[in-house]
Amino acid sequence: MAPRYKAPRGTQDVLPQDSWRWQRVEAAFREVCRRYAYQEIRTPLFEETELFARGVGEGTEIVGKQMYTFEDRGGRSLALRAEGTAPVVRAFLEHSLASTGGTQKLYYSCPIFRYERPQAGRYRQHYQLGVEAIGSPGPEIDAEVIALFHDFLGEIGLQGAVTHLSSIGCPQCRPALSAVLREFFAPHIGEMCEFCQARYESNPLRILDCKVPEDVERRAGAPSALDHLCDACREHFAGVRAALDALHIPYEVDPTIVRGLDYYSRTAFEVIHPGLGAKDVLMGGGRYDGLAEMLGGPPTPGIGFGSGVERLLLVMEGSGMAGWEPAPRLQVYIAAASPEARQPAQLLAAELRKAGLSVDLDFTSRSLKAQMRETARLGARFAALLGEDELKANTVTLRDMESGEQESVPRAEVAGRLRTDKA
Numbered sequence: 001m002a003p004r005y006k007a008p009r010g011t012q013d014v015l016p017q018d019s020w021r022w023q024r025v026e027a028a029f030r031e032v033c034r035r036y037a038y039q040e041i042r043t044p045l046f047e048e049t050e051l052f053a054r055g056v057g058e059g060t061e062i063v064g065k066q067m068y069t070f071e072d073r074g075g076r077s078l079a080l081r082a083e084g085t086a087p088v089v090r091a092f093l094e095h096s097l098a099s100t101g102g103t104q105k106l107y108y109s110c111p112i113f114r115y116e117r118p119q120a121g122r123y124r125q126h127y128q129l130g131v132e133a134i135g136s137p138g139p140e141i142d143a144e145v146i147a148l149f150h151d152f153l154g155e156i157g158l159q160g161a162v163t164h165l166s167s168i169g170c171p172q173c174r175p176a177l178s179a180v181l182r183e184f185f186a187p188h189i190g191e192m193c194e195f196c197q198a199r200y201e202s203n204p205l206r207i208l209d210c211k212v213p214e215d216v217e218r219r220a221g222a223p224s225a226l227d228h229l230c231d232a233c234r235e236h237f238a239g240v241r242a243a244l245d246a247l248h249i250p251y252e253v254d255p256t257i258v259r260g261l262d263y264y265s266r267t268a269f270e271v272i273h274p275g276l277g278a279k280d281v282l283m284g285g286g287r288y289d290g291l292a293e294m295l296g297g298p299p300t301p302g303i304g305f306g307s308g309v310e311r312l313l314l315v316m317e318g319s320g321m322a323g324w325e326p327a328p329r330l331q332v333y334i335a336a337a338s339p340e341a342r343q344p345a346q347l348l349a350a351e352l353r354k355a356g357l358s359v360d361l362d363f364t365s366r367s368l369k370a371q372m373r374e375t376a377r378l379g380a381r382f383a384a385l386l387g388e389d390e391l392k393a394n395t396v397t398l399r400d401m402e403s404g405e406q407e408s409v410p411r412a413e414v415a416g417r418l419r420t421d422k423a
């Protein structure tokens, strides 16, 4: 019979046979963040809807079309976390993290919710690994954030990713850029989508983010932000490039980058991979020097990135995952030969677990033969047999599941024996 309930469209269950891969990616990310001295921050799964509307921007696809918004019983409008940056900056302001001085270097690993058309690598709930470095205006921190992701890809052994780098200017250069973009699109704007027409007046840079295929074609040859930067932005971009070059982090300058969120200024980057669909990127990020102010705080520069775990795993799987093996799950399986041995088996399991070993045993009153089959199926390193003879002699029969050798070990020595094997 087909199951009555399924996971909601665009979401997925991570099952035990896959969760070790997730753990490996997340552990590698945490490890690299540790090396770069980023500390974890956890924000709520939902926020005031207005936080995203203000921070990410009313005119963006995320806020306009993709948010999971609901009213709670108190009549508040809330939204499931639609991205990670606005909540982190909100927390930074709320808890006065600036007062500790210096740059706040934060990371997160959390689910994000967007009502998107589901397909490979695109989900309605995805998990994002991200960092936010808040408080430093200089180009060196931009390079550090990009280098951190580069090192993370090295840590998980992913090859073939390419970092695309650009600058989208600041509020000083934006008016000139908007003017040239309006001039470029003026002859066609009447035929373009509703979204583009609305953005033509308010923020023509957003037109470059439209996904309608005809509009994508129309923007070929559109003026690039890189050609219209003010002196300060040009200098900043040169500084980022110089720092990346000094660190030997490879990248390509790509003036076509337009990030889908309004808070960006200056540095913008995306990491792409041939294993993903042409429209999907592995990682995206940039500088958001105006965001804290947009959220009612003092001017505070910031930069960060986000990268989806599902996409990382998709490209890892596509490239073979060389050297990725699940860690052995079980060290010992205790097999009880008779009903009388069941309780002693559970006590032995308790003892061995206290000694740090991973131990399992039968809970379905199976025959000894079936328990031995289970030991093999679970890939346990040892079987510990407890029967009448063992109980009388206060011993355990240990069977090495690789060699098939068996030996009788005094019960008090079992933990020590198995631990030595682990080492």
Ligand code: HAM
Pocket (backbone or CB within 6 Å): 082, 083, 084, 085, 086, 114, 116, 121, 122, 123, 124, 125, 126, 128, 130, 131, 132, 260, 261, 281, 282, 283, 284, 285, 286, 287, 288, 303, 304, 305, 306, 307, 308, 309, 310, 311
């Ligand atoms: P974003 O480009 O919207 O940026 O998302 C960042 C990453 O999340 C994407 O590159 C992709 O790997 C993953 N992602 C996004 N949407 C989906 C989806 N529907 N399914 C699977 N994966 C997805 C941000 O969210 C910014 N907050 C990043 C940032 C941090 N900028 C500065 N700091």
